[in-house]
Amino acid sequence: MNVAESYCDSLRAPVTIPASSGSDAAQIMQQLINLFLVIFGVIGIGIGLATWRDAPVVALLSLASGVAMVVLAYVSDRRREQRRDARKRAVIQRSVAEMSRRSWGAGESLQVRAGARPILAAVLVTVTGAGLLYVGLTETKLDAMPFIGIVALPLGLLLLARAVPSIGHPALELTALGFATPLNGRIAWCHVSGICLHTITGRGGTESYWIRFRVNSFARAAPRIHWTDRLFAAFHQGALAKGVVSVALPNAEHHPQAIYAAARQLWTEATGRNDTWNPLLPEAYNKALGRLGEISERMSGQTLRDPREVAQDQELFDRDMQFLQREQKRLLNRHRYAVAVMLMAMALLLVWPWIRTWLRF
16 A cells, blocks of 8 residues: 555544543533522521621521531532543543554544634634724824734734635544644654644643654755745744644544644554653753653563663763753752742832822922
8 A cells, every 4th residue: 555545544434532521411410409509598698697686696596507518519520520520531531541552544534623713712812803903093092003903904914824725624633644724734754753632721721732844954844834824934933944843632532632643643553753852941951851761661671781871871871861951950959940030020010100200309
């Protein structure tokens, strides 16, 4: 089977991972019960406060029962969330384990749909920027509107240009040959030197995921380069400049951690590599981590080795460990300095009205 036939077969044989189970009828009923407990508890507290002077005993009983109902609702809801999180973790671990053990054939693929959210976000930013620019040019009193529109409109057009190619196509496709995106086509695993999954937790515990692929010689490895990547490269940003392809993973049909496990499994099967890489860390740090992994694999082997090679590996291992410790301290100090600068800036903003008043005198 040639490469073209494998690619065609991969398009015809997508893999579907079961989605995480949502809230069932029992959970909805439990939420309703907790809601009613909170409502009646608040009513009981209100009655107790209103009747405190006329009937202290009745008011005390009403307050106690109201507080008890609110506390009961809180404890019950916390236990429900813990059970839900435990079920969710079990589903994720099972999916990750299945993807890590799976042997992928040449005609199998995993497709990740992006949905309509990127298109809607791009259209919203574009329309908002155009509206602000129009209002700012027609209303003479709104001097800041044109500048906001000038920034928002090109940004929205760039987002729209990058989102349009994904219409009708998966945002990410994983096969035994490589990974494919609508902007850059299919990139073979032999050009990939690292894979990383980034998670950002927002308010309410919502999580956003991005999978990042480090591609060596991106200009030669990618079948096509989108014009926005060439534009970003002029400012030393984007996939063409940094060799990092980022894809947002929706937490819907396929869980992002399962997709990440599948990507690493396919990459390891194709190249034999399983390096640790983080694009947020310095290059020297990532290389040291990779060497530590290689040394650990050699040292854990059961075959007899030359004592001189073992001593060299041990020396290199100790040197890399010392380097990682120094880098960790340096990164920690950098974060501390950044936090200190932010706190000083916030404090300056808080006291600036008094400082300005004092300077006038």
